[in-house]
Amino acid sequence: MKKLVWIFSIILVLGLLITGCSGQSNSGETESEGAGDSTIKIGGIFNITGGQASLDQPSLNAFQLAADEINASGGVNGQQIEVISVDGKSDPATTTSAVQELVDVKKVKVVAGLSDSTYVLAAGPIAQQAGIPFITSGATAPEIPDQVGDYMFLAPFGDNIQAYAAADFALNDLNADTAWVLTDTGSDYTLGLAKYFKERYLDKGGKISLEDKYNGASDVDFSAQITRLKNLPEQPKVLFVSAQPDKCGLVVKQLRDMGVDTPVIGGDGYDTPDLVKLGGVPQTNNTYFTTHVSLGNTDGSVTKFVDAYKSKYNKEPENAFAALAYDTMYLIADAIGRAGSDDPTAIRDALLQTDGFKGVTGTISYQDGSRIPLKSVTIMKVDNGNFEFVKEVLPN
Known part of the structure; x- marks a missing residue:
């Protein structure tokens, strides 16, 4: 009997160690620290390996940076933001399955990310079918919203x-x-x-x-x-x-x-x-x-972002795609705040009403039902x- 108790104790301890070891899964998924049921779950899909990595790794860095800043300021509607990110690996099939996991398993309220139209067109329909807003931080094909559906938005200008x-x-x-x-x-x-x-x-x-x-x-x-x-x-x-x-x-x-x-x-x-x-x-x-923006611009919003990125990651932001992802997180937080809810449909409706949102990469307004902002180049x-x-x- 004592031997059985001893064996059970070892199994229990090993199980606890494995569970608490890491927030990253085999698919490359990471979750913000301090996650819990009271958080607002926001999915980040970025190609942090492969041919798109030079655009998407800086994007993920800035996306998380913005979430950290929002949380440090009290969060949104009294809740903290939890970023759950997955690596699409610059592969359309992997990107599709990654978004499926975010939507079906992680139950995120919004999905954001990706810097190329091919990957967005692979991932977007998954979120659309589930009724989850998807804001691409960097893809620029102007056909994307119509091809995917009414839950799809662009943060950048169109091609x-x-x-x-x-x-x-x-x-x-x-x-x-x-x-x-x-x-x-x-x-x-x-x-x-x-x-x-x-x-x-x-x-x-x-x-x-x-x-x-x-x-x-x-x-x-x-x-x-x-x-x-x-x-x-x-x-x-x-x-x-x-x-x-x-x-x-x-x-x-x-x-x-x-x-x-x-x-x-x-x-x-x-x-x-x-x-x-x-x-x-x-x-x-x-x-x-x-x-989308010159990171050497002396405008206050640009310098604030550049300084914050340098402080967190010990290097300059690599490109404008980092600034776009930073804006995308703040855009999501703004919509959730105006919606007064993390209900996906309420967030979608609030996004549609966005008018004059000022970001690092310019002002975002979705006018006349368009889900692409008109921004300078x-x-x-x-x-x-x-x-x-x-x-x-x-x-x-």
């Missing part, structure tokens, strides 16, 4: 707005009336961005000298496309390269290494340290991109490895 800004900048600021367009055909984001750039550029009088493509899932050698560019009878004045964050630097480097020094323009996927890390210095000079230039502010515009 049409940033592509229009890029086309206007090419024509008006670079005096480039001819363009080469290179597109990654393996991504909803890159396809949409190129489509909108061409639409605006041609409408404003520009001429496309040549269109070319590659598959971002597998291609790492762009010499064939660059050779076709160099063989044109007259070289275009600007190169619009619609690329993902893990490929944009490679394309720019190979262009420069093959003797092409024409200005390159891209979208917000370039707003990552990987651009210079993979592209090199000085090869990435004379490269421009559209993004920041244009940056790469100069010896540094991202320098050029201008801020709002295309008409």
Whole structure:
């Protein structure tokens, strides 16, 4: 009998040790400390490994930072926010199952995150079917809300707005009336961005000298496309390269290494340290991109965010996607506060009524039933490895 009691005691102790060991599951899920039934559970889906990691890891950092600040100030409606985050691993199937877990098992009230349209379109319908609001912190395809449903929102501007800004900048600021367009055909984001750039550029009088493509899932050698560019009878004045964050630097480097020094323009996927890390210095000079905010801006909201991020993580925020995720958490908290409830439908309704919410990346209003905010676009230039502010515009 004593032996049985002794064995049972060992099993009980081991069970308690295993249970209390860690808040992270095999799927890469993490939960905020101090979690409990009285908290408001907010799901964070970010690709913190794989090709999207340079955008999404900073996003998750800032998302948690904002939650910590809100909790330190008393929380929302007397409750603390609990962030439950999962890693989509830059894989659509994993992203889908991760959101399914957040919704069905963790019972989150809101889902937020992701910086690419392909992954949002994989994850969004899961939240939509469950009636859970989903705010993408970084994906920019303007078709997303209509494709997913009425619980889907964007925190950033749409790709049409940033592509229009890029086309206007090419024509008006670079005096480039001819363009080469290179597109990654393996991504909803890159396809949409190129489509909108061409639409605006041609409408404003520009001429496309040549269109070319590659598959971002597998291609790492762009010499064939660059050779076709160099063989044109007259070289275009600007190169619009619609690329993902893990490929944009490679394309720019190979262009420069093959003797092409024409200005390159891209979208917000370039707003990552990987651009210079993979592209090199000085090869990435004379490269421009559209993004959501200049983190060197001296505006009070920007400096406050930058200082808080540095204090918590001992480094500068890596890109504007961190600021977008920071804004997204505050946007969620604002909606929950106005709703007076963490009921998902009440949160969705409060989000729809958002008007004049001021964030680090601009002012968010969802007007006339739209679930995409109309925000200004920041244009940056790469100069010896540094991202320098050029201008801020709002295309008409």
